[in-house]
Amino acid sequence: xxxxxxxxxxxxxxxxxxxxxxxxxxxxxxxxxxxxxxxxxxxxxxxxxxxxxxxxxxxxxxxxxxxxxxxxxxxxxxxxxxxxxxxxxxxxxxxxxxxxxxxxxxxxxxxxxxxxxxxxxxxxxxxxxxxxxxxxxxxxxxxxxxxxxxxxxxxxxxxxxxxxxxxxxxxxxxxxxxxxxxxxxxxxxxxxxxxxxxxxxxxxxxxxxxxxxxxxxxxxxxxxxxxxxxxxxxxxxxxxxxxxxxxxxxxxxxxxxxxxxxxxxxxxxxxxxxxxxxxxxxxxxxxxxxxxxxxxxxxxxxxxxxxxxxxxxxxxxxxxxxxxxxxxxxxxxxxxxxxxxxxxxxxxxxxxxxxxxxxxxxxxx
Amino acid sequence: xxxxxxxxxxxxxxxxxxxxxxxxxxxxxxxxxxxxxxxxxxxxxxxxxxxxxxxxxxxxxxxxxxxxxxxxxxxxxxxxxxxxxxxxxxxxxxxxxxxxxxxxxxxxxxxxxxxxxxxxxxxxxxxxxxxxxxxxxxxxxxxxxxxxxxxxxxxxxxxxxxxxxxxxxxxxxxxxxxxxxxxxxxxxxxxxxxxxxxxxxxxxxxxxxxxxxx
Numbered sequence: 001x002x003x004x005x006x007x008x009x010x011x012x013x014x015x016x017x018x019x020x021x022x023x024x025x026x027x028x029x030x031x032x033x034x035x036x037x038x039x040x041x042x043x044x045x046x047x048x049x050x051x052x053x054x055x056x057x058x059x060x061x062x063x064x065x066x067x068x069x070x071x072x073x074x075x076x077x078x079x080x081x082x083x084x085x086x087x088x089x090x091x092x093x094x095x096x097x098x099x100x101x102x103x104x105x106x107x108x109x110x111x112x113x114x115x116x117x118x119x120x121x122x123x124x125x126x127x128x129x130x131x132x133x134x135x136x137x138x139x140x141x142x143x144x145x146x147x148x149x150x151x152x153x154x155x156x157x158x159x160x161x162x163x164x165x166x167x168x169x170x171x172x173x174x175x176x177x178x179x180x181x182x183x184x185x186x187x188x189x190x191x192x193x194x195x196x197x198x199x200x201x202x203x204x205x206x207x208x209x210x211x212x213x214x215x216x217x218x219x220x221x222x223x224x225x226x227x228x229x230x231x232x233x234x235x236x237x238x239x240x241x242x243x244x245x246x247x248x249x250x251x252x253x254x255x256x257x258x259x260x261x262x263x264x265x266x267x268x269x270x271x272x273x274x275x276x277x278x279x280x281x282x283x284x285x286x287x288x289x290x291x292x293x294x295x296x297x298x299x300x301x302x303x304x305x306x307x308x309x310x311x312x313x314x315x316x317x318x319x320x321x322x323x324x325x326x327x328x329x330x331x332x333x334x335x336x337x338x339x340x341x342x343x344x345x346x347x348x349x350x351x352x353x354x355x356x357x358x359x360x361x362x363x364x365x
Numbered sequence: 366x367x368x369x370x371x372x373x374x375x376x377x378x379x380x381x382x383x384x385x386x387x388x389x390x391x392x393x394x395x396x397x398x399x400x401x402x403x404x405x406x407x408x409x410x411x412x413x414x415x416x417x418x419x420x421x422x423x424x425x426x427x428x429x430x431x432x433x434x435x436x437x438x439x440x441x442x443x444x445x446x447x448x449x450x451x452x453x454x455x456x457x458x459x460x461x462x463x464x465x466x467x468x469x470x471x472x473x474x475x476x477x478x479x480x481x482x483x484x485x486x487x488x489x490x491x492x493x494x495x496x497x498x499x500x501x502x503x504x505x506x507x508x509x510x511x512x513x514x515x516x517x518x519x520x521x522x523x524x525x526x527x528x529x530x531x532x533x534x535x536x537x538x539x540x541x542x543x544x545x546x547x548x549x550x551x552x553x554x555x556x557x558x559x560x561x562x563x564x565x566x567x568x569x570x571x572x573x574x575x576x577x578x579x
Contacts, residue, residue, distance in 0.1 A: 036418045039428045223408075331418040332411065 006122055010129045013311070014111050021319075022268045023073035029326050031069065036330040042069030077261070085257035088159075095158035100255065100262035103151030107269040110141040114276040115199050117286045118295065118310035121303070128199045129286075129307075137196035141277055142183055145232060148270060149175040152234070152241055155263070156251035167250025170337065171234065171241035177344035178231035178238070184352035185224035188359040189281050192217055198277075202285035210289045214282035220355045222282045224348055229274040229321075231344070233267065236329040240337060268322075275321030276314070283317045286310035450512045452528040453503050454550035455543065456521065458493075463547060464522035467496040471514035471523055479507035480514060501543040505531060526550075 027042065034041025044051045049065035053074060087096060117129035134140055149171055156168020192214070193201045205212045215222045231238040242250040252263045279285060287310070294306035335343065404410055456464045467484035483500035491497070515524050526549070533539045541549070 032422075035422045035426075038421055038424050038426050040426050040430060043430060327415060327418065328411075331414045 006120070006127060009120075010116060010131050013116055013129065014114075014131055015108075017116070017315075018108065018111060018269055018272055021272065022265055023077065025268045025271070025322060026073045026076065026264075027070055028323065029329075030072070032323070032326045033330050036327075042072040044068055045071040045075050047071060080258050080261040083257040085259060088254055090160045091254060092158040092160065095154050096254075097259075099151050099155035099158055100259045100266075101151070102154060103148055103266035104262045104269070106144045106148040106151070107266055107273045110144045110273045111269075111276060113137060113140050113198055114273070114280050115202055115285055116276070116311060116314050118291065118307045120307060129311075130199055133197070133199050135197065137198055137200075138186060138190075138277065138281070139196055141273070142179065142186070145270070145273070146175060146179055148266065151263075151266065152251045155255065156241075159251070159254035161254050163247045163249070164251050164253045167241045167243065167247050167253070170243070171251060174231055174234075174238065174240060174340065174344075177341055178228045178348070181224055181344060181348035181352050182228035182232060184349065184356060185221040185228060186281070188221045188352070188355045189214060189218055191356070191359045191363060198280045198285070202280055202287065205284045206287045206291065209292070210284070213284040213287070218282065218355075218359070220351065220358070222278075224352050224355065225278060225282065226321075227348065229278060230325060230328065231340075233270045233274055233325070235267075235271065235325050237332040237335050238340060239329075239334060240340060243334065245334070271322050271325055272318060275318035275325075278321050279314060279317035285317075286314040288313035449527040449529065450510045450525040452505070452526050452531045452549060453508075453514070453523060453541065453546060454526050455501065455523055455546040456550055457547065460491075462491060463497060463501075463543065464520055465498050465501060465518075466494045466520050466522070467498040468519060470517040470519060474513040474517035476511060476513065477507045477509045479504040498543060501546065503541045503546065505539045505541060506536060524550075 031041040043065070046052050046065040046068035047070060048054065048061040049063065049068070052061055052065070053071055054061050087093065112131040113134055115128050115130040115133075119126045119128045121127075132140075136143075152171040153168040156164040156166070156171065159165070189201070190196045193204050195201055195204075201214070205214060230236075234241050240250075241247075242252070244250070247253070252260055255263060291306060291310065294302055294309070297303060297306075458464050465482075467482055469482055469484075472478075472480040472482050481500065481502045481504070482498050484496045485499035487494060487497050510525065512525050518524075523546075528549075531539070
């Protein structure tokens with residue numbers, strides 16, 4: 001097979017994987033929320049049994065529900081697509097139409113530089129399982145991820161609604177204050193590994209084995225990154241742009257149907273992207289203990305198993321972050337706006353600066 | 366965030382609108398105390414909170430898997446206390462006739478005016494009364510479930526059951542006619558009740574079934 005055809009593999013993995021997992025995340029979010037609040041959560045639309053998609057198609061599947069609730073996102077998706085797409089008369093029409101795409105696209109693009117699995121050996125050449133192995137590395141992620149603030153801000157402004165506008169403005173202000181902390185936390189990581197390319201960073205972590213994982217070398221950056229990732233994704237405790245308690249729905253107040261669905265989807269994809277970045281920089285990327293032994297094997301089959309396990313390992317780490325952010329969401333209340341700014345400028349930025357100095361002192365070669 | 370008050374007073378210490386310091390010995394509501402430096406770090410407190418919510422993942426849920434079929438399980442199907450005022454039903458006498466004598470007492474007592482009765486002279490073979498309801502309708506959409514009809518009835522013909530899940534997909538279906546009301550009583554197995562008064566005031570047959578129970 002031609003080498004450029006192999007290039008399709010990571011593209012399909014990332015695109016299919018990310019898109020396919022979003023409905024599962026919606027289900028998990030609702031279920032975790034319910035369990036933390038001592039409720040049952042979605043438990044009707046299952047794979048088999050009453051209310052299941054098969055049953056609706058007319059295939060009898062028995063009385064007992066199997067994995068009830070798991071198919072709920074499918075029902076939600078059909079509902080979202082089938083609903084009337086209302087464009088209020090007072091909106092800036094083009095930007096209003098455009099904003100959801102801008103919220104959905106950047107997280108997808110950002111995922112392009114994250115290696116999702118161990119490199120494949122093709123014709124004696126190593127091919128990393130990454131969509132685009134670009135030299136600017138995670139700077140690409142920072143650049144593209146900040147574009148998603150445009151989606152939120154444009155959506156808020158184009159809605160011509162005071163709540164939506166406030167949400168949009170909050171998003172931009174929040175993005176500025178937290179992106180600096182995020183960038184500085186990553187700067188220390190770049191200093192540690194002497195590289196900004198995720199593929200190289202993962203390689204160095206793999207060479208160091210389990211204890212080579214970034215979290216053991218940059219614990220402070222790990223902590224700061226985690227906090228800033230929440231703010232970057234507009235997740236609780238930093239979901240001020242949305243803030244349903246005081247801003248109705250924030251920037252997506254005026255959106256309906258699948259346009260709202262796209263904002264929604266964008267939020268979950270952004271979570272996955274941040275989880276992927278966190279795993280790549282701090283948790284050894286696709287690395288798992290025992291990879292060295294498996295990949296050293298002569299058997300081609302074992303090597304393929306090693307690659308598949310690396311995909312699983314990366315998936316578990318990414319999902320771990322996503323589940324953690326759901327857990328945090330249903331634990332912590334929302335920050336007040338001034339508290340959020342205080343935390344960003346007066347705590348995160350100084351601590352990140354301190355971390356940079358510390359890293360510089362500890363890494364004199 | 367625990368102790369937001371303490372954080373405020375710290376944050377605005379320089380401004381004119383600063384919160385006054387908490388006087389010595391003042392009563393402090395729990396959680397409204399000055400934060401210690403460990404609490405100001407947030408992270409240990411966040412960990413505590415996360416630990417708390419994590420245990421809830423394994424708690425018994427307060428809500429139940431209600432699908433309306435498991436009527437025997439009190440955890441799966443709410444059984445109201447006796448005397449709960451739910452869906453109405455009409456009772457029958459031993460002859461199998463509707464007990465109602467079409468006296469209009471319930472319709473007069475009804476504050477929502479949801480009972481509509483048309484009276485008719487009884488057939489020749491009914492010995493015990495003069496009139497019976499040709500039409501007896503209760504509009505459950507108007508009904509406020511106050512139970513006044515049950516109290517007003519001199520022959521104990523109408524009663525409220527404990528059935529609370531009264532649903533319909535059309536408005537018309539929520540207007541119960543005489544047959545429907547009689548049928549509901551039969552379905553519930555309580556069409557005859559212990560206080561079975563004849564129009565002449567003599568207590569009659571007392572069946573075993575308890576009123577209002579499932």
